[in-house]
Amino acid sequence: MNFRIYDTATREVRDFVPLEEGKAGLYVCGLTVQSEPHVGHVRSGVNFDVLQRWLRALGHEVTFIRNTTDIDDKILAKAAEQGRPWYNLAYDMHRELDRAYAALNVAPPTYEPAATGHVPEMVELIETLISRGHAYAAEDGSGDVYFDVRSFPDYGQLTRQKVEDMEAAADADPRGKRDPRDFALWKGWKSEKEPRTASWPSPWGRGRPGWHIECSAMAGKYLGDAFDIHGGGMDLRFPHHENEQAQSRAAGQGFASYWMHNAWITTAGEKMSKSLGNSLTIPAVLSEYRGIELRYYLVGAHYRSHVEFSFEALDEAATGLRRVESFLERAGVTTEAGTAELADLPADFVAAMNEDLGTSAALAVLHDTVREGNRALADDGTAGVASESAQSSARHVLAMLDVLGLHPHDPAWATGASDVTGRLEGAVDGLVAALLEQRTQARADKDFATADAIRDRIKAAGIEIEDTPAGPRWSLGAPPADTRGK
């Protein structure tokens, strides 16, 4: 069975056929680094990370390019507001984003080009567009260069819109434009309003690139004239992706074969916006939840479905994940992250993933396998040793988790955890062990009042106790509900 993906351009699920057998070229629009990343931003990162991992699992050699936009109007405006250099803000937020990705086990791409590092490539592309009659320098002396929408008959093809129905682009003073829908490829430097550091030399004078041209230039540079998949968030379809495609194709390139767009995370029914409250920034959420829990929550919904974010739902997801983790612990099996192979995965799981990354259905297979394993474990009696059947289930579970970037022993989850965390765990383990010894003695003496009092005290400290055939086990309980997300 083939891997099939929903292509936004054709609005249908199609077999994935790479341009070159065994290879996959993937370009994803990353973020404009202008503020702390929130849950919505990171959803895109996680979704395309799953895509990338799945392509690899299927045996493709993946070249994954994800850009960052480190110069634009908002960055300049925010930096000015905060009284610091724009490049400092961008760099700072970029590091914040890297931390967020790392905390969610989003693997780094093959390369992460930044717009400011590719100005010559953009200038080259703009020159090509001008020479082919698809772009022109504004005649008002502003130093702007525009893409000539009317010169490219396919404009609007990606989002099925007619040029006549579109509203005018507001990205520059319309006086220099031939058509109000023309969009900026290059923005002349406004010396009185913008810092000189935010301008680069060009044949049209100092200036900076328009928003869309960077992706055309960088995708072309790193993936070639034609490549397989282009991804990004739903809101980028228009104008960003429409314009990218227009630029690249007008320049004679084939560009992307497939377009994939991830849906939104909303809060209180509204799109999460950078201007909204910041309780949902990644650092804030990770102060209450483990990265693996947030990732599991995000993977649980199909990438094209809207998700209404709530801490209640995140709690549920965390509980569900703990069920899986608890099974693995009791089965006593572990594997190394990143070693899963297609052969280790249940056929139903593979089928689910092959159908446009059906992660929800894939998790259903995961849970079915966990139940099988638990059943085997329950049948294993009191010997305390997991049977071959239970171990086999555990290996399947680990392989599935691995492919989804949810392997519990992936060193990535240790990101941010210092040595102190490990030492603290050891210390807690020692203290709890001492208390548990007392409790075990009390139980042996049939002094259940004392035994239960000890258990209650441990529980009050946020630690759950389970009695197993092999003796008591402790684990950290869920965070108290009344403190979350504040």
Next chain:
RNA sequence: GGUGGGUUGGCCGAGAGGCGAGGCAACGGACUGCAAAUCCGUGUACACGGGUUCAAAUCCCGUACCCACCUCCA
């Protein structure tokens, strides 16, 4: 005005003509000193009104409500 998406059980969340995805919660049973964990069992959900069909959550027509994009956006 143009383009696209959505409404599924107490909750989250898949599915897209025919055996009730899965999770969380709840209830009953097993296990346990009691719990916890685990296992077994318990649900006749698909916004509304029509229609097509042997069969509709799924297709068609209509209605209501919600959301996104239309040049800042993951």
